[in-house]
Amino acid sequence: MSYSYSSYSSSSGGGAGGAGGSLKLGSAGGFQQVSSFSDGGTYRTSWSTGGGGGRSSYNAGSLNASSGALVPVSRTRSYVQYGAGGGGSSGSIEANEKIEMQSLNNRLGSYIAKVRALEEANRNLQVQINEASSVAVVTDDGIDWAAELAAAREALLAANLQRARVEIERDSVLLEVNQWQDKIGGVMEQRAILDDELNMLRRESEELTMEKVDLEGQIEGAKGELEFLKQLHDQEVTDLKKRITEAGSVEIKSDYQATDLNAALKAIREQYDEIAARNRAEVEASFKGKVAEVKVQQEQSSEALTLVKSEVSETRRTVTALTAELESLKAQGFALQESIASAERENASRLESKIEIINSIKME
Structure with a gap:
């Protein structure tokens, strides 16, 4: 088959x-x-x-x-x-x-x-x-231009990487500078707010001082009124004693009437003493209360003023430190920009030299 x-x-x-x-x-x-x-x-x-x-x-x-x-x-x-x-x-x-x-x-x-x-x-x-x-290309003149070109490419790549790194650092510094500027702006706003509060506290302190002076005047007036009431009371007591003395020369017909007159005088005297004591106690209590209130307000104003002064001092120190740090960052930014420019010039010169070598090789 x-x-x-x-x-x-x-x-x-x-x-x-x-x-x-x-x-x-x-x-x-x-x-x-x-x-x-x-x-x-x-x-x-x-x-x-x-x-x-x-x-x-x-x-x-x-x-x-x-x-x-x-x-x-x-x-x-x-x-x-x-x-x-x-x-x-x-x-x-x-x-x-x-x-x-x-x-x-x-x-x-x-x-x-x-x-x-x-x-x-x-x-x-x-x-x-x-x-x-995988065999390297070697020209007739014995020079391995492939290796030279590879080295030039590596140098150019390294320069580009360095430039990118420096640019990243510069951007980071600029970002940090902007952040510090924002912080300084916020601190300045806080300082303005604290200045406004300080001015308001000063006005309140002045108002409290004026109220204190007014209360002191009222206290002096109350003292004068109290002294006048005392004098009036003494005058009334003196007049009453004179009337009693003059009435004592009148013939007394019965012991019962003399007893009633003495009781009436005693009641009048007690009434005036009670009125005078009550007025004195009220004036003294009002005076002491107003004095205590003024002292408390004055102490509070003093504490608030001291606190505001300390906050303002701390804010000024912070602003000074931030300003110094901002100047330092600006100096670093300028230095980085200068290093970037220097690296760019150096890379450009190296690239030009490599290009000239490549052109000369092509011409040969």
């Missing part, structure tokens, strides 16, 4: 050595064989036969690439009634199945060996290409 080659397709990867494909063999006498392999190392073959009146199909088995052993998978047959005008005999096909399978497996094994050889050659070529691409 002869076979004719019909078609073949395969694919392989250069890195890992994976491959896959199928091999379709021709037919002879109604017999057709198809073999396929995958990148996992498994190869399968199937074939079918048919004559004029019937057809049989077989899934013969799989071949492991590592061991080369054929592993049977399944086998199916289908028969129909054969006609008289057919091609081959079913009895002869069944008799030659094992011989045909062995021949096909031998051909498949040789094909696998060729595929492995091609993959190994592909890997060797890839290694040679990588080695050739």
